Amino acid sequence: MTIRVAIVDDDELIRVGLRVIVGAQPGLEVVGEAADGAEVMTMVARTRPDVVLMDVRMPAIDGITATRRLLAVSGEPPKVLVITTFENDDYVYEALRAGASGFVLKRARPAEVVEAIRVVAGGESLVFPAALRRLVRAHGPAGGDAAGGAAERLRRARLTEREAEVLRLMAAGLSNAEIASALVVGAETIKTHVGNVLGKLGARDRTQAVIVAYESGFVSPAG
Known part of the structure; x- marks a missing residue:
């Protein structure tokens, strides 16, 4: 079964890099892209991805708001995997609290990005559990x-x-x-x-x- 992936990031170079990484993998397919959170709902409705790679810091509508809106729709919304520059960013923790299923660093190795997508799509384990614990220690209540x-x-x-x-x-x-x-x-x-x-x-x-x-x-x- 092919995992359908959408990419949301305001940096075109990041989108291109992720498209190359994901597109090169068997069983993964890039079906849509967006440059801002404001475009997410329309893009997802058109392309119906299984996983959305979501940047959290974007100029118009950030990834937290976009995640919350996306997961509020009825039916089966896609899983959201946050992509971030900084591991302990409080935006990432808020995105997880809003419903994102995990996060991966933009500097991660291609194999780590691919594995994170597969884990999120499968839903039977956590993405980088040790990193999640560190994030909760830094920003949890x-x-x-x-x-x-x-x-x-x-x-x-x-x-x-x-x-x-x-x-x-x-x-x-x-x-x-x-x-x-x-x-x-x-x-x-x-x-x-x-x-x-x-x-x-x-x-x-x-x-x-x-x-x-x-x-x-x-x-x-x-x-």
Whole structure:
């Protein structure tokens, strides 16, 4: 199955570079491009990508707003993979909180960019979990409304003991297959548990569930 990719960045050189990297890979296809967040909705509706590579800092409408608008539409919106210059940019954390499924650095090796796209499209593991933990440590709430809201979401979820264990392992960066191995159960069983966790937390994907786990204090991003 071919993964359809769209690229959103105001820097033409970045768009060209990403187009070359993605287009050279078997099973990946660039189906659309946009130079600003204002163009995203129209471009996505026309090209129907599976994954959108989204810059966060753009002049008219930034990637955070574009991500929020894109994921608010009904149906099955694409996954959003943020591309950024700075790993600890607070814009990146806000984009993740808005619904992005992961992030990758613009200086990353081509193989890392491709792997991030495949991971996001598959949805069965986190993109660069150690980098996500560092980002949460740098920008996640140390208290206040955000932490309180996450704690309330977790309380209302009423996760079973096994679901809580699965969430902890998700936050540690384990894939579905790795969780299944750690708990000595079948992969389909873990897929069901992950689906239950996402549903109970109201999370779009495992990245959003893990952010709730961090912000609520359920697990520590300190590792």
